[in-house]
Amino acid sequence: MKKIGFLSFGHWTPSPQSQTRSAADALLQSIELAVAAEELGADGAYFRVHHFARQLSSPFPLLAAAGARTSRIEIGTGVIDMRYENPFYMAEDAGAADLIAGGRLQLGISRGSPEQVVEGWRHFGYQPAEGETAADMARRRTEVLLDLLRGQGFAQPSPQPMFPNPPGLLRLEPYSDGLRDRIWWGASSNATAVWAAKLGMNLQSSTLKDDETGEPFHIQQARQIRAYRAAWKEAGHTRVPRVSVSRSIFALVDERDRGYFGPSGQEGDKISFIDEKTRSIFGRSYAAEPDTLIAQLAQDEAIAEADTLLLTVPNQLGVDYNTHVIEAILTHVAPGLGWR
Template sequence: MKKIGFLSFGHWTPSEHSQTRSAQDTLLQSIDLAVAAEELGADGAYFRVHHFARQLGSPFPLLAAIGAKTSRIEIGTGVIDMRYENPFYMAEDAGAADLISGQRLQLGISRGSPEQVLEGWRHFGYAPPEGKTDADMGRHHAEAFLKLLDGEGFAQPNPRPMFPNPPGLLRIEPHSKGLRDRIWWGAGSNATAIWAAQHGMNLQSSTLKDDETGEPFHIQQAAQIRAYRQAWKEAGHTRTPRVSVSRSIFALINDMDRAYFGRGNSQDQVGLIDEKTRAIFGRSYAAEPESLIEQLRQDEAIAEADTLLLTVPNQLGVKYNIHVIESILTHVAPTLGWR
């Protein structure tokens, strides 16, 4: 059994061919898609976060709105770039959104990825200390955020406060108990997956990772997941961790599916990130259901994960994206034992 959700990049463009021509279109349709996905029986609604782009950039208003409109579906991110974040303000926003949703947030965070502008985090008021990198800064912000979610008091109360204080040092409010266990780290390498395990975070692994062995993507990703689980065990954590992978998967059911995605399956691609890191990008899947099922049986990383996030083409509109999700839930997942 697997949890199956969707991951939306939240693109919009003024093109006449897009169903999302503005930020408002994307935000409102994201809410509608989450509501419809819950009614369909999907397990999660996750959203990518990108700054300085025509994509979703401020997750917490969206997550809170979805939380208020739904009652069961998990609501998450994949991922929030921690180089841009004030951990204290983020802890307040996350706590509020989690309480509005009835404690259904599943927050994916990371140290960041290639972005639209040069050193965009500087425009948000952040810079790494002397001798540190922006990746170090992102991980430091993440560690501070995790500590705040523990809910321990740390701030000295004013002896003459505007409102009465509880006894002792004060913590960030509102505090949502249990959110700390629902933080995920988006790992691009085996080393960062191990780091996530050591810090007690769940693991998100996308369709892009460092090419560390030259093997096919799904084999490298499966090895990353196994390294993560071993590190989790060695760290002595008491709860069972969760692992998600994302995939572009399309069951070709009708003529529209074939027109959009019926050009044949893609292959893994290898290239450079930031002109220095060799990375591998995993293939997409698109085929008639019977063929698609056989292809997915061979994906070792999907087999290792407990959660599968289906990347959806949000610019094609809510109705078509629900069809994409329903096709997988109905024609593929049961045969594979995911449902």
């Protein structure tokens, strides 16, 4: 069995060709797709976070709303850029959203990705400490967040509080028990995957990673997952970690599918440079008739290693079509691979 969810970037554009023409459309349709995915039997509704872009940004109102409209499906992010986050306020927001969802929040975070603007986190009032890089700042804030989510008191109560306090030092409220074990780290390198394992975070690995060996993407990603699991075991954690991978996968079952995602001649991995210095590899997309798709996906080593698969969806094609995309995978592909 494999958990299968969707991952939406929440793009919107006023173009007449788009079914998602405003920020309101992107948010409301995201909630509707989470509801539809739950009705289909999917396991997760995950949302990407990008600042200064016509995409989903501040995630917690959306997570809370989706959690309130659903009852079973996991609600998550993939991922929140920690360069932009105050871990104290974030712990309160995350606790509230998790309580509204009944403990279904799966919070994916990371050091961030290439941005729409130069050093956008500075506009949010943040800057690295002396001697830190922006990535260092993100990882430091992550460690603070993880500590806060343990729910231990740390703040000295006022001798004259407005309301009565429980005894001892105070923690942030609302506190959601168990959320600390549902934090995921979006790792682009093997080293950061190992770092996440040592801190007891689950692993999210997307369709992009550092090109560390020159091998095909799925092989490098599988090696990353194995390194993560080895580090987890060495760290002595008692629970079983979770690992997700993201893929663009489309089962061509009708003419709409063939029109949108039929063969393009560009199905292989791609090499690019992030921030003009980091050589990165982008994993291929999959689009084929179900039987062919099953054969192709059976050869993807990283999917085989992961317990959770997130399907990246073309959200601007609308809720109805994206529901069809998810249903086609659950119905025509997943059973043939033993995922359902």
